Amino acid sequence: xxxxxxxxxxxxxxxxxAGASMQPAYAEGTFEIPAGAHFNPDKLAKIDAFFENxxxxxxxxxxxxxxxxxxxxxxxxxxxxxxxxxxxxxTPDTIFRIFSMTKPITSVAAMMLIDEGxxxxxDPVSKYIPSFADMKVGVEKEGAGSAKELALVPLKRPxxxxxxxxxxxxxxxxxxxxxxxxxxxxxxxLFAGDPTNAEFAERIAKLPLQEQPGTLWDxxxxxxxxxxxxxxxxxxxxxxxxxERLLDPxxxxxxxxxxxxxxxxxxxxxxxxxxxxxxxxxxxxAITPHRREAGTGGMVSTPADFSRFVAMILNRGTLDGKQxxxxxxxxxxxxxxxGPNSGVERDWAYFPxxxxxxxxxxxxxxxxxxxxxxxPGDLGELKWDGAGGSYFVVDPKQExxxxxxxxxxxxxxxxQRTLKKLVYEALEN
Amino acid sequence: MKRWRTDGSIGRRGLIALLAISxxxxxxxxxxxxxxxxxxxxxxxxxxLDRVGAYIENEVQSARIPGxxxxxxxxxxxxxxxxxxxxxxxxxxxxTPDTIFRLYSMSKPITSVAVMMLVExGKLRLSDPVAKYIPAFATxxxxxxxxxxxxxxxxxxxxPDRRIAIxxxxxxxxxxxxxxxxxxxxxxRYSELDLVVxxxxxxxxxxxxAKLPLAEQPGTLWDxxxxxxxxxxxxExxxxxxxxxxxxKRLLDPxxxxxxxxxxxxxxxxPRIAQPMPDDRLIAPFVPITDPTRVRRWESGGxxxxxxxxxxxxxxxxMLNRGVFGGxxxxxxxxxxxxxxxxxxxxxxIARDYYYFPxxxxxxxxxxxxxTKLLANRAGPLGEYRWxxxxxxxxxxxxKDDMFVVFMAQTPNERGRIQSDLRELIYGALVx
Numbered sequence: 070x071x072x073x074x075x076x077x078x079x080x081x082x083x084x085x086x087a088g089a090s091m092q093p094a095y096a097e098g099t100f101e102i103p104a105g106a107h108f109n110p111d112k113l114a115k116i117d118a119f120f121e122n123x124x125x126x127x128x129x130x131x132x133x134x135x136x137x138x139x140x141x142x143x144x145x146x147x148x149x150x151x152x153x154x155x156x157x158x159x160t161p162d163t164i165f166r167i168f169s170m171t172k173p174i175t176s177v178a179a180m181m182l183i184d185e186g187x188x189x190x191x192d193p194v195s196k197y198i199p200s201f202a203d204m205k206v207g208v209e210k211e212g213a214g215s216a217k218e219l220a221l222v223p224l225k226r227p228x229x230x231x232x233x234x235x236x237x238x239x240x241x242x243x244x245x246x247x248x249x250x251x252x253x254x255x256x257x258x259l260f261a262g263d264p265t266n267a268e269f270a271e272r273i274a275k276l277p278l279q280e281q282p283g284t285l286w287d288x289x290x291x292x293x294x295x296x297x298x299x300x301x302x303x304x305x306x307x308x309x310x311x312x313e314r315l316l317d318p319x320x321x322x323x324x325x326x327x328x329x330x331x332x333x334x335x336x337x338x339x340x341x342x343x344x345x346x347x348x349x350x351x352x353x354x355a356i357t358p359h360r361r362e363a364g365t366g367g368m369v370s371t372p373a374d375f376s377r378f379v380a381m382i383l384n385r386g387t388l389d390g391k392q393x394x395x396x397x398x399x400x401x402x403x404x405x406x407x408g409p410n411s412g413v414e415r416d417w418a419y420f421p422x423x424x425x426x427x428x429x430x431x432x433x434x435x436x437x438x439x440x441x442x443x444x445p446g447d448l449g450e451l452k453w454d455g456a457g458g459s460y461f462v463v464d465p466k467q468e469x470x471x472x473x474x475x476x477x478x479x480x481x482x483x484x485q486r487t488l489k490k491l492v493y494e495a496l497e498n
Numbered sequence: 499m500k501r502w503r504t505d506g507s508i509g510r511r512g513l514i515a516l517l518a519i520s521x522x523x524x525x526x527x528x529x530x531x532x533x534x535x536x537x538x539x540x541x542x543x544x545x546x547l548d549r550v551g552a553y554i555e556n557e558v559q560s561a562r563i564p565g566x567x568x569x570x571x572x573x574x575x576x577x578x579x580x581x582x583x584x585x586x587x588x589x590x591x592x593x594t595p596d597t598i599f600r601l602y603s604m605s606k607p608i609t610s611v612a613v614m615m616l617v618e619x620g621k622l623r624l625s626d627p628v629a630k631y632i633p634a635f636a637t638x639x640x641x642x643x644x645x646x647x648x649x650x651x652x653x654x655x656x657x658p659d660r661r662i663a664i665x666x667x668x669x670x671x672x673x674x675x676x677x678x679x680x681x682x683x684x685x686x687r688y689s690e691l692d693l694v695v696x697x698x699x700x701x702x703x704x705x706x707x708a709k710l711p712l713a714e715q716p717g718t719l720w721d722x723x724x725x726x727x728x729x730x731x732x733x734e735x736x737x738x739x740x741x742x743x744x745x746x747k748r749l750l751d752p753x754x755x756x757x758x759x760x761x762x763x764x765x766x767x768x769p770r771i772a773q774p775m776p777d778d779r780l781i782a783p784f785v786p787i788t789d790p791t792r793v794r795r796w797e798s799g800g801x802x803x804x805x806x807x808x809x810x811x812x813x814x815x816x817m818l819n820r821g822v823f824g825g826x827x828x829x830x831x832x833x834x835x836x837x838x839x840x841x842x843x844x845x846x847x848i849a850r851d852y853y854y855f856p857x858x859x860x861x862x863x864x865x866x867x868x869x870t871k872l873l874a875n876r877a878g879p880l881g882e883y884r885w886x887x888x889x890x891x892x893x894x895x896x897x898k899d900d901m902f903v904v905f906m907a908q909t910p911n912e913r914g915r916i917q918s919d920l921r922e923l924i925y926g927a928l929v930x
Contacts (some may be wrong), residue, residue, distance in 0.1 A: 245784030343852040348783040383850050417786040423776035439588045439776045456783065478783055483911045486777065490560075 099493040100437060100447035104466050108136070112495035113144050119487060123480070124149040129458075131159035132475040132484075133372040135494060137380065139342055139468050147372075152339040155407040161373040164323055164336045165474045167346065167357050168366045168455030174324070174378065175364035176234055176430025178311050179295050179370035180398040183230075187302050190234070190401070194294060197301040201228055201294075202275035207237060207250040207277030218373045219249045220470070221277055228282045233295040234429040237413050239278030241289035244350035246344050246418060260351045265360045266307060270297040286407050286427060289365075296364025307362040315437075319381060321374035326362045328369055335370075340476040342473045347456045347478045358481040365457065372474050373454045375461065379470045382431075382451060383463050386492075403451055425452075431463075445493035446487055460485045465498065501516040504851045509865070513799070540899055546927035547578050553923055554921065557916065558583035563890070563909045565593035567807045570924060572901035574815065576864040598757055598771045600788060601803045602781075602887030606726045608758070608813065609799035610668055610865025612733050612745050614833050617664075621736045624668070626730065627661040631735040634708035635662060635728075640673060641684030641711025646650045653683040655711055667725040668864035669841045671848050673712030675723035680881055684713040688723070700741060704731035719849045720842050720862060731800025741797045752826055755811045758805035761793045771804070774890070774908040781910045807906050810893060814902040817883075818895050837864040838883045838895075860884075866895075877925030891903040892917045899928065 092285055116134060123129050131149025132153070135142065147159040172426035182188040195202035212218030232238035243254025259272050273294060279287055296307045308326055316324050327370025337355045339345075353359075355369045377388065385396025405426025407413040421427050424446075434450035437443035439483040447466040454460035459482030460473040471492050473485065550568065557563045565583030569576060581593040592899055616622040622631075629636040630680055640656040646652050660674070666672040677688030687710050698706065709723050714721065725907035737744040750758050762771060763850045779787045790804045812823060817838075829837075840861025842848040856867035859876065866883040884894035890909040895902040903924060907916070 201532060417779070418784070439589055440561055440564075441590070443778060445559065482780065484782075 073206040077317070083093065095243060097427055098442075099490065099496075100289050100443035101447055101498050102467070102493065104498050106467055106496040108143050108495050109497050111490075112497075114146065115495070116488065117148075119491060120146070120148040123484065128480050129343065129475055129477045129484070130339065130474060131456075133159055133161070133163065134471070134473055134488065135372055135472040137376070137383075137469065142381075143469075145323065153341060154339065155335070157335065159338075160336075162323060162336055162354060162371050163338050163474075164328055164333065164369050164371055165338045165459055165476060166347075166353070166455075166457050167368050167370045167375065167459045167474075168457050170350065170370070170375070170453055170455040170459050170461065171364060171366050171368040171383075173430045173453050174301070174311065174315065174368065175292050175296050175307070176402065177378075177394065178299055178307075178315055179230070179234065180394055180402055181428065182299060182302050183223060183315055184395045184398050188230060188298065190231040192230050194230060194233060194238075194298065194392060195227060197298045198270050198274065198294065200271055203241075204228065204274060205244060206281055207253065209249050214303050217249060219253070219277060223363070224278075225281050226283065228278075230295070230298065231369075231406070232282050233291040233298070233430075235413075235427055236286050236287070236288055236291050237283050237407065238294070239282050239284075239287065239292045241279040241287050242290045242350065244348060250277050251359070260361070263359050263361055266293070266297040266362055266364075268329065269363075270294050271362055283412060285416060286419050286421070287372060288420055292365035292430075293363055296362060297422055299364070307364055315393060316374075319377045319388060319393075319458065320375075321370065321377055324374045324378075326367045326369070331356075336371075338474075338476045340478070344477055345481050347406075349456050359463065360443050370474075374471065374473050375459070375474065377407060377468075379461050379463060379472055383465065383468065383470050390398045403427055403431060403433055403449075405433050405435045408435060425450075430462050445490050454481070454485060457481070460488070462489065462492075469496075500664065506789050538780055540928050542572075542577055543927050543929050545872050546923070549624050550578065550582055550920065550923045550927060551582075553919060554580075554916075557907075557912065558767070560676060561722075561775065562912050563907045563916075565595060565597075566905065566907035567593055567774065568597065568920070569807050569811050569904045570901065571811060571815065571900065571903075578839055585770070586628070587775060588652050589769065590654075591769060594770070594774070595698045595808055595899075596757065596770055596806050597906070598767065598790070598804050598806055599889065599891055599908060600772075600790060600889040601758075601891055602801045602804050602889045603801035604805075604810065604885055604887040604891050605801050607817075607865045607921070608745065608749070609726050609730050609733070609741070609804060610837065610917060611813075611817075611829065612741075612749060612799075613664070613729050614669065614829055614837060614864065615748055616733065616736050618830060618833055619639075622664060622665050622732070624663065624665040627665050628667065628672070628732065631732045632704050632708060632728065634705045634846070638708050639711050640715055641682075641687065641713065643682050643684070651683060653687070654713060658712065658718065659715050662712075664729075665841070665864075666716050667729045669848075670722055670725050671842065672723070672728070673714050673716050673718075673721065674707060674710075674725045674728065674855060675721050677715040677892045682713065684711045688713075697795050700731040700734055704728050714724065717847060719851060721851060721855055722854070722855055724800055726800035726865070730797060732798070734907055743801055749828065750809075753809075753816060753823055753828070755805065755809035755812055758803060758809045760790075760802045760804075762790045762799045763793060765791075772906070772908045774910065778909050778911045787889060787908070787910065788889045810891075810904050810906075811902075814893055814895050814904060817901055818897060818900065823836060831910060836896075838866055838868050838881070839863050840870050841868060842870050877922055886913070886917060888913070890916075894921075 109127050120132055130153045134146045136144040149158050149159055151159050151163045207219040208222050210218045210220050228238045273290055300307050334356050340436050381388040386399040406425045421432035423440055424434055424436050425432040426435040431451040434446055449463050449465050451463040458475040458477045463470050473488055554566050564587040565585055569580040583593055584590050585593045585597045641656050642654045644652050646653050654771045662672045675685050733741050733744055781787055816823035816828055820831040820834045821827055842862045856862050859871040859873045860867040861870040867881040869878050869880050879898040882894055882896040886892035890907040890913040893904045
């Protein structure tokens with residue numbers, strides 16, 4: 070029924086693309102390359118060519134790509150400009166809205182409280198936000214005429230912190246899908262009046278759940294609620310807690326929910342002027358001060374900052390001698406929690422994608438997937454991305470990470486996929 | 499249709515033999531139409547045609563697409579016709595000539611032809627106001643972005659300067675838009691259509707569109723949108739039949755387009771439906787590719803059809819033959835000429851913006867983009883006409899060289915690059 074949204078950007082991309090420059094490059098074995106692979110610099114140069122062409126064709130203003138292996142930078146490029154209007158160059162300290170790449174940060178913050186014993190994965194969310202005790206699940210049934218109606222049924226079990234972290238709470242988003250519950254989300258004006266995290270959680274608590282907790286991986290506002298739980302448990306605002314415990318110690322100085330320092334406003338990356346609808350249900354920006362600190366998608370960050378976070382994840386929760394996550398917490402976060410015996414189903418909107426399970430805040434590569442040959446990468450890969458196109462991959466097997474930062478809602482999927490392919494095609498034994 | 503693999507298990511000669519059978523009806527069309535003037539005889543470089551196949555084969559081998567099919571047909575005969583890979587990477591059925599693909603916006607030319615048949619019947623005029631057939635459009639307003647005193651964006655509603663005409667729907671100048679691109683407020687209102695739960699039929703859908711503000715005044719901007727869906731409803735009102743029934747009787751069945759429809763209702767055909775790569779199934783942020791086995795009441799003339807390469811080839815050959823196929827006339831030659839003439843060019847008063855999807859060098863007719871300007875760096879002669887679909891299919895018809903090309907794959911991600919590369923490769927193989 071969503072066909073009508075379908076005819077997106079048809080011919081123009083096709084006609085603007087470069088000529089027949091693709092050389093046959095048979096990708097053999099970009100899945101599970103034996104450990105110890107190293108990068109062929111000549112093949113990495115194809116990434117240059119790819120992004121330079123994207124910019125030349127005016128698909129994107131610019132992008133940052135950082136590949137690291139064995140703790141050292143292998144490939145660091147700042148392509149194009151951060152804003153086509155100002156023409157200012159892309160730099161390590163260019164500030165991007167990272168959208169859903171906020172979720173892994175919020176999830177790590179929650180795990181730090183779990184490490185301290187202040188929060189448990191199996192705690193009901195209602196222990197911290199009492200109104201969640203009364204939530205109901207919205208079930209569609211036939212109403213009068215051809216219209217469907219929502220019947221509200223009680224929870225079979227309470228929503229837990231684990232459900233929030235692995236996206237199985239039944240809380241959804243209102244900006245995709247066609248169910249009555251998602252429609253109710255869309256109509257609820259959730260963002261009106263710049264709510265605090267506490268107020269936002271109350272608004273969610275009033276909406277029906279899309280399905281029973283623990284039954285479906287359903288991308289939604291769960292991580293926003295997790296952010297509120299962190300506030301309740303820590304007694305601090307989400308940002309203050311993250312700043313003190315994670316962002317400042319890691320040196321993520323420009324990572325926040327908006328850019329406070331007006332001198333840095335000029336560092337903000339802008340999408341192409343006509344490619345500025347991020348399809349996330351609200352219109353935001355990086356610089357307007359606001360109260361809501363959205364743990365699900367509200368942060369801004371820089372290539373320099375986020376590469377610190379990525380390095381900490383590759384290092385299993387420690388960086389520069391400081392431990393952020395215990396080994397157990399790290400293992401919990403990077404283990405698939407929605408696999409075959411979890412009782413959690415996957416539908417068309419299973420965004421972790423082919424070959425991936427989901428840990429606590431990250432997609433986790435668990436199997437080759439359905440595609441043949443399998444998509445590139447290694448088992449154990451951790452990853453996530455954001456609606457603006459930012460994207461990171463942590464490959465423990467190759468001791469390798471890569472980070473992409475860009476602002477393009479329409480081109481992101483293609484660019485992310487191509488970058489990953491080029492990265493793995495450049496790995497040789 | 500017999501299945502075969504094209505991975506070398508049968509040679510080119512065997513392949514061509516099969517093609518000759520499957521497309522023999524197309525071949526018989528040659529000569530049915532008197533040519534306007536002798537054309538320079540172009541020949542094909544077999545070595546360069548092989549590069550077309552190598553390119554697609556590489557796309558399959560490197561797992562960018564599960565499979566594809568391409569037909570290059572000239573002078574009524576297949577010059578190059580080949581299937582690649584599988585139609586579904588999970589089931590691993592090979593791609594076959596009868597593999598069914600989601601056509602998406604390649605539905606628009608079919609709907610447009612249906613409309614022009616009714617125009618020829620005298621039941622509809624291009625200048626008729628849309629409101630004559632769908633009264634709800636009599637009160638449609640134009641949305642103008644403004645700001646309140648507090649800086650909040652507002653949408654002001656103004657009356658249209660003139661009524662939307664059938665012609666506007668055909669050439670995308672009605673002011674009706676889509677909700678999935680652009681940031682202005684009227685376009686955002688269209689995204690409401692994307693959150694519908696009710697199983698609307700074409701009448702209900704058109705009435706919903708009529709209630710939304712137009713993105714601009716009619717006749718002022720080429721603006722891609724639900725115009726062709728509204729045309730589908732007009733076909734129903736004028737013909738007294740559901741859109742599919744009218745198209746089936748007048749166009750699809752006579753042309754032999756047996757697998758072209760809005761839904762695949764015959765379960766036996768379900769295994770023939772091509773599926774994109776598992777990681778390439780969104781056609782827009784958070785919008786999944788459609789499931790044609792899930793039957794809805796809506797028959798989207800703008801994007802709802804599925805079909806096969808053979809079916810669409812018949813449609814293209816009919817157009818290339820200026821309205822005739824298999825001895826039957828579907829459209830008058832002058833109707834076809836009008837459909838593939840530019841109606842949005844200089845002097846038309848129609849502006850083009852960032853979202854002018856026909857692209858540089860192209861004008862727009864009734865349902866087709868039409869080449870109006872030669873470009874130094876991009877292949878394609880004046881007068882070629884074309885369109886494509888977000889699912890990964892495209893076609894173009896080149897009257898100058900008396901040829902057309904149909905390519906079908908299911909890949910929202912890779913389609914732009916593939917279309918552009920294949921155009922260059924194919925024209926590179928044509929030795930003038």
